[in-house]
Amino acid sequence: MPYVKKVSNAERVNFLAASKVQSFTYQVSGEGVTPNENGKKIVKVGTILPANDETAEGILYTDVDVSNGPQPGALIVEAYVLEERLPVTPDAEAKTALSKITFR
Template identity: 70%
Template structure:
């Protein structure tokens, strides 16, 4: 059963270049996430599962994994403003994300 709790996030950056977005539900892991102020947050715009050739998509919203893995929305098709992502995608990730267009 997922742990659901509201998060106030007022510093969200819009990294979408258009309204055309296709996303699917994924389980966001808490492994390797560092706690900040007692919370483990995986930021929107994170390439999952890793920023390499294994990339499957980009996280649509922030996900709080403080209490374990949680469901999140994974963008698999969209136009993305690359310079607005908090971590630049690697060449391998760009090649793996064939339905995402980076602008």
Template identity: 75%
Template sequence: MPYVKPVVTANRINFLASSKVQAFTYQVSAAGVAADSNGRKIVKAGTILPANDATAQGILYTDVDVTNGPQPGSLIVEAYVLQARLPVAPAAEAKDALSKITFR
């Protein structure tokens, strides 16, 4: 009997309020990322990096799997973003640091 993997579905919430986005490559760290039920360490799209504080440099554009260590990702540095749809609400310090991101 052949082995069949179960179907895995992904739910992605669009947090962008515009189609114009400026993003750059960013090395996403695996530090502090907890494994999910499948044993994978996934940093979710919409995460403020490197931290949700005054050190914020941008918002992660897509999910990044860091199970095997740091991986490159796309970091949004300029865009209109729907704040309520981010996985974690941005701190006031992060909003100040992300001066070219407009939160709606």
């Protein structure tokens, strides 16, 4: 019988206010990401990329494991979002840059 070790439970907070979402593939970088207790570098769902400032292009749709380098992920560019459910409050500059995302 193979050995299987359960490492975590999936916990995903729904931050979408509507089901209509437009996303595109985005190369997620691992720069500045701290490894978790299992040594994995995970960029969390709801992260504003590439940064929470005037350079913002979208919001990450799912967790992305960048332990072995940059990986593709889904970046939301158009949607209705519940701001208080995001992992980090969007800066005013990020909100301006994310012109097709409506924060509620």
